[in-house]
Amino acid sequence: MNTNLRRAATAVVATALGATALAACGGSGDKADGSKTATPSKTVTLVSHDSFAASPAVLKEFTKETGYTVKVLAGGDAGAAVNQAILSKGHPQGDVFFGVDNTLLSRALDNDLFTPYEAKGLDQVPAALQLDKDKHRVTPIDSGDVCVNYDRKYFDAHKLAVPATFDDLIKPEYKNLLVTENSATSSPGLAFQLGTIAKYGADGWQDYWKKLKANGVEVVDGWEQAYNDRFSGSAGGKGKGDKPLVVSYASSPPAEVLGVKPQPAQGPTGVATGTCFRQIEFAGLLKGGKNDAGGKALLDFLLSKTFQQDMPLQMFVNPARQDAALPAEFTKYGVKIDTPPTVAPDEIAKNRDQWVKTWSSLVLK
Amino acid sequence: MAVPTAFFAVFFAYPVAAIVTRGLREGGRWRFGRIGEVLTDPEILRVLWFTAWQAVVSTGLTLLIALPAAYVFARFEFPGKRLLRAVVAVPFVLPTVVVGSAFLALLGRGGMLDDLWGVRLDTTVWAILLAHVFFNFGVVVRSVGGLWSQLDPRQEEAARVLGAGRFEAWRRVTLPALGPAVAAAALMVFLFTFTSFGVIQILGGPKYSTLEVEIYQQTAQFLDLPTAAVLTLVQFAAVATILALHAWTVRRRESTLKLVDAAHTSRRPRGAAQWALLWAVLAVIVLLILVPLGVLVARSLDGPDGYGLTFYRALLSVPETGGTFVVAPIEAVWNSLQYAAVATLIALLVGGLAAAALTRRAGRLVRGFDALLMLPLGTSAVTVGFGFLITLDEPPLDLRSTWLLVPLAQALVGVPFVVRTMLPVLRAVDERLREAAAVLGASPWRAWREVDLPLVRRALLIAAGFAFAVSLGEFGATVFIARPDNPTLPVAVARLLGRAGELNYGQAMALSTVLMLVCAGALLALERLRTDRSGEF
16 A cells, blocks of 8 residues: 555544544553563464454463463454455564464465464474474464264164265265355365365365265355254254254364253264364464564463363364363263365365365355 | 544545555556456356345335335324334344344244244245345334424325325325435435345355355455455445435435424324224234344243243353353453443544534535445445554554454444434524524534534434444444454354354353343433434434
């Protein structure tokens, strides 16, 4: 943008609003940003998407250990958040970005958003999650698997075996039972499509989807509609949905039993373990951030055992550290997916738009 | 006029221009060729066609259903009228995430229609149209009905006495007087449905897409800024046309009518036909508005152990499992109230000054400014949000990481409501009163305080209430702004809906009900403050 215009506009508003709106509500604005002093800032800013969550106690722990206070800036879904970071490249909103996953990783790396930093504790992270292990521009923080979930009650009542693999889903006995999300508008929808691409290859996936369509797969725009309204196994929907199979997460069954008293012996929903695609979420030190030292400390902390063990029940994802203990809900009601098929980030970056387009014309039309 | 102009320039025109420019310039050169490319894409043309088509049909349907109701509210006196007038406006300020789930509960699988008759309307265009009628019913009833109640019924009676038939009298006398108001309301409904986003996404399913949805996808998902920029310009052109037409109809209305006190124009219905009309309108309101809202309330009470307050209790305490949420939902209520209060202050200041300026000055430029202030209503939230990001990033305006960004974005949407409410009232203040005050030696400030303020105090309160309710329910802009993490009510509802589990879903419903009650409360309070000329809404 034109700098003169920028300066002029700034001048206009500074004079016009200085005395009025800004002054009226400036009381609780933050001083940390405005005052540029020689002493290093005590605030470190984490930029993320709307699903970021952490226990306040854990964030306090960070402050106690390092002296830095974390300020979280969150907005939009993962895609929007990454794009926001790209737009403010070189002049970022904060010091650390959390929430770029393997489906968007190449877009972020190609735009050169991050300063390399090797976080402490990386030796505890399995190699399969370290997609940038030579340069350390990003650090893997968590992983989650997008898988087909099933409604146990339905399959018990119909004396039908639960499906386990992608191949099962196109069998006649599962006709009209599956609901999934639009690849163009939903991240689990895209992940499920990528799962089929990983499984059947760049040539075979279209054929698979033709069969899936012939077998009556239903597509809705977002996870909320698929899971809350269509899926018969979601307690929130009171079992009113009529699809006993839904594309969701491997962590959805533990979420279903959360807060249920007494805890059931077996979760009401389960996971078809052969239908998964792994999403890995990364964090990185933003280039041009104001507080590099704080940012590095925060990255170390995100990978610390304290944060990693807090994460599962906050964001319903699996910690990246293999030595982090999982909560009982996860071990009892969740499943561990060993190595789901995957697609390399640069492969995704290269083909993503075309794949989504092809998928749309194949499945939606 | 300096403050509203500066506000508009810095928090709307500049960010939006910047993001559009970013899309259309590459390596220092303008790439207008993109416009042609995008506009000849058959996929985009299909979207454009559907956007216009559904907006026309939604508007027609809304008028068809809401105009009889406007008549009933204007001419008949019946118990509970005030309450109902407030209730019909509630949907307008509810966020679409909430309405979407209410409608799905009604029209979707296992919904009420499904249980009763096996009818499912979800993912059909009917669900979209019905939801649009639901949202905009109150806009027509309140704006057209408001004017209708101030038209002197004796004029129509006079025509009858002179021998005109009932319909003839209505057509010759009332319709011409009402025409501009109907046109203005229709254009507002058209504007809201033309830029519809959430309703289409939630109820339409993947087959339907509007311009607004497409802008969101190109910007937030694909980062295809050139395409998004072209689509934004197309939407601008459409919205500007609508607003120009709107401004023209509003002007006609303000200049031609002699109005009477609304209190004397309504009476109890007489005769079978009038009673039938009243009951029909009440039935429509129950079916169209109360039932969906009721479904929401019912779901919020439908706990794991039968009906009860389980979910409401959960809202008040951080979940015992160690907090599955970064913030207890009850805090979201508090956040929302704070944001909305600041947004209201800004909207009142900017909108009030703009309305004052528009009253004192005439001319083409000023009228254009009037329409310009409405532009944010028709602009994609993601465009504004991303525009903020790339422009408000340098001191003294590095607002990207402050909480102030949220109320500023909300105020953008609130300002048009303030202007529209204040303008008619301010225009009605007799200029001679101000002159008299000046002659008697009052300073301009004193004259304003002694003359204008007492007369507009109630309109100001009404404007404040509307700006407050709109800010409270605002979702679009808020969600695209990376804000210091204090989620507002609608954002918290969306988050809860985004997680599996009965408790989360139930809390989302409970929180939506709270939002609904707060909005209804604000609107009901406004009913008590209604002036004779309470503007357009």
